[in-house]
Amino acid sequence: MGVPTIMVIAFFGGAIIQLLFRCLPVSIVVPTTALSLWILFTEFLQPYKGGGASMWPIALFFVIAYSAIGAGGGAQLMAVITKTGKPK
DSSP states (O other), X not given: OOHHHHHHHHHHHHHHHHHHHOOHHHHHHHHHHHHHXXXXXXXXXXXXXXXXXXXXXXXXXXXXXXXXXHHHHHHHHHHHHHHHTSOO
């Protein structure tokens, strides 16, 4: 899974969860945790396909960082949209 794919999945995950629950920390933590668990699943429960050293700790670090940025962006955008869309 490439970086753009991770960011898009996290962006839409954060936006949808923010729309449903309206809680910014939850909207960031849930997609980040889900993508982190996906990396751990692919590393430990699927057969190893590469040669040489396994780089899963580094991949996990970058997945957490990029998915938190993507989910934060999606959640923040949805929070702004829902705040400005309400009549006063």
